[in-house]
Amino acid sequence: MRIRTFYFILLSFLLILGGLVLFYASSAGSWHVYLIEGFIIIILAFSVIFYRRVIRPLRTIADGIDLLRAQDFSSRLIKVGQYETDRIIDVFNPLMDKLKNERIRLREQNYFLDLVLDASPMGVIVLDGMRRVCLSNPAARNILGQNIEGHTLDNIDNPVCSFLRMLSPGEQRTVRLASAEVYRLTHLSFLDKGYSHPFFLIEQLSVEVTSAEKAAYRKAIRMIVHEVNNTVGGITATLQAVSESEIAETDQPVKYAAEACMTRVNGMLGFIRRFADAAKIPEIDRKNLSVADMLGDNCPFLENICRKLNVSFHFTPIQSSEIFTAAIDPVLMEQVLVNIVKNAAESAALRPDGYVKLSVSTTDRTITITDNGTGIQPESAGKVFTPFFSTKPGGQGIGLIFVAEILSQHGFPFSLDTAADGLTRFTIGPVPET
Numbered sequence: 001m002r003i004r005t006f007y008f009i010l011l012s013f014l015l016i017l018g019g020l021v022l023f024y025a026s027s028a029g030s031w032h033v034y035l036i037e038g039f040i041i042i043i044l045a046f047s048v049i050f051y052r053r054v055i056r057p058l059r060t061i062a063d064g065i066d067l068l069r070a071q072d073f074s075s076r077l078i079k080v081g082q083y084e085t086d087r088i089i090d091v092f093n094p095l096m097d098k099l100k101n102e103r104i105r106l107r108e109q110n111y112f113l114d115l116v117l118d119a120s121p122m123g124v125i126v127l128d129g130m131r132r133v134c135l136s137n138p139a140a141r142n143i144l145g146q147n148i149e150g151h152t153l154d155n156i157d158n159p160v161c162s163f164l165r166m167l168s169p170g171e172q173r174t175v176r177l178a179s180a181e182v183y184r185l186t187h188l189s190f191l192d193k194g195y196s197h198p199f200f201l202i203e204q205l206s207v208e209v210t211s212a213e214k215a216a217y218r219k220a221i222r223m224i225v226h227e228v229n230n231t232v233g234g235i236t237a238t239l240q241a242v243s244e245s246e247i248a249e250t251d252q253p254v255k256y257a258a259e260a261c262m263t264r265v266n267g268m269l270g271f272i273r274r275f276a277d278a279a280k281i282p283e284i285d286r287k288n289l290s291v292a293d294m295l296g297d298n299c300p301f302l303e304n305i306c307r308k309l310n311v312s313f314h315f316t317p318i319q320s321s322e323i324f325t326a327a328i329d330p331v332l333m334e335q336v337l338v339n340i341v342k343n344a345a346e347s348a349a350l351r352p353d354g355y356v357k358l359s360v361s362t363t364d365r366t367i368t369i370t371d372n373g374t375g376i377q378p379e380s381a382g383k384v385f386t387p388f389f390s391t392k393p394g395g396q397g398i399g400l401i402f403v404a405e406i407l408s409q410h411g412f413p414f415s416l417d418t419a420a421d422g423l424t425r426f427t428i429g430p431v432p433e434t
Contacts, residue, residue, distance in 0.1 A: 011047050018043060060085060064092050073100035123202030125164075127153075129195060143183075143202055160185070164200050174205065177415075284409045286327040291360060291367070291431065292317065298334055299358070302341045306356050309349040311371075313341075315358040324362055326431045332406045339399045340369045340426050347373025347424065366429030375418035 018040040060080055067075050076093050079086045117124055123140030125133055125148070133148045133156075141147055144158045153161045160183060163175045167187035174184045186201040299315050306313040341356055348354030348371040357370040400416075407414045412431055418424045 011043075014043055014047075015040070061088060064089075067096070073097075073103060121204065123204075124199065125202070126197060126199040128197065131198075135199075140202060143204065160202060164202075167200070169198065284329045284332065284406075286329055286410075288325050289328050289330060290325050291328075294328060294330060294333065295337075295358065295360065295367070298337050301334075302337060302356075302358065305338065305342055306345045306348075309345045310354070311345045311348045312355040313345075313358070314355060316360075324365060324431075324433075326365075326433075328410065329406075333410075336403050336406050336428075337369075339403050343399065344369055344371035344373065344424065344426070347371055347375070350374055361429075364429065365431045365433070366427055367431070368428075369426045371424050372422065373424060375422060375424050376416070 018036065060077055064077050067073075073096050076096060077089045079089055117137040120137060121139055123143045124135070124137045125140050126135035128134040131152050133151055133153070136148050144156060144160060146156070146158075148156050153165050159177050160175075163173065163183075163185055164187070167173060167185055169187055169189060172184065172186045174182065176182045182205040184201075184203040184205055186203075187198065188201070189196045189198045191197075295315070296317065299313075303313040303315075341358070344356045345354075348356055350373060353372070355372055357368075359368045359370065360366070361368070404414070407428060412428050414426070414428050416424070416426045
């Protein structure tokens with residue numbers, strides 16, 4: 001029951017009591033009647049004053065409480081002339097101003113933070129107390145390829161999430177995926193409502209790392225080519241002179257030795273030229289081509305590569321109704337296919353039933369080269385696109401670098417991994433539409 005109701009009940013009792021006393025006094029005809037009437041008038045006057053000074057200010061305070069409950073921080077209370085109430089109003093109005101300004105400041109900060117998160121190229125993932133994703137920005141959703149909010153990291157099928165799950169609080173790690181993409185992952189936390197909320201930062205470093213690696217291996221290749229050419233030039237001239245001299249004509253072992261050395265030197269020069277070619281990839285000359293025709297034209301050569309290694313080659317031609325076109329440099333794309341199929345065939349050749357399969361998905365616009373070779377070991381999965389890294393004996397470690405750079409210049413996504421079924425797949429695409 002409100003104080004105002006108590007006030008009117010109390011006033012009613014006083015008036016009833018005064019009326020009864022006045023009634024008995026008037027029947028007695030005493031002078032006390034005038035005294036009682038005056039007392040009742042005083043009660044009424046004091047009740048009015050009490051209502052104005054106490055009950056009405058309480059209504060003002062109640063209105064202030066309603067404003068707080070409604071979170072209406074723009075309204076203010078007017079002083080009522082009662083000392084205690086006016087003191088409360090003097091505190092209430094500045095408090096409302098402060099709350100209003102604080103709300104505006106928080107809204108502006110949140111709006112600014114939303115703009116930063118939406119525009120940031122760095123992925124941000126925030127987890128709630130149940131380890132579910134409660135916030136993610138567009139960059140994170142783009143990196144992971146799906147809307148991840150409401151899911152736990154364990155339920156998100158993406159290689160980046162597998163690395164995120166392994167991060168300890170406060171840890172930062174740079175990882176390279178099988179698709180040659182490089183990310184810097186950071187695990188941090190912040191306090192909200194007294195609870196610690198973990199969040200992850202995903203920074204894409206593919207462009208920076210790739211550029212640095214290109215510059216490093218091109219510089220190394222130029223130094224190697226320069227030193228080898230300077231050295232081999234003198235050796236070649238000497239061997240040429242020996243093989244054409246009179247000594248070689250009369251001494252056959254000397255001639256054979258000189259020719260053998262020349263063959264070895266020429267082989268080394270060819271090896272160096274391949275390094276130099278990898279460092280000088282020409283500009284892309286795009287042409288709108290049918291993917292089916294491009295693959296069909298290269299199939300005989302690819303099949304011949306596999307046949308030399310006793311590996312079967314399979315390709316299912318695309319139906320004419322399913323043909324799609326793409327902007328491709330046919331010469332460079334041929335080199336890409338040769339490198340990929342050659343690597344796949346060399347791996348499949350280690351098995352008696354080795355095979356390489358070239359397939360095209362018109363629905364996903366992807367090209368896939370599959371082999372049943374020895375596969376890629378987990379510890380090597382993130383290094384296959386690293387310069388000079390090779391798992392093959394005598395491998396140069398530049399073939400996949402060559403492939404990755406050409407595909408990147410085309411703007412084609414790609415990945416290389418060994419699945420749970422033991423098959424290794426190099427996937428190109430989805431190829432953008434022309």
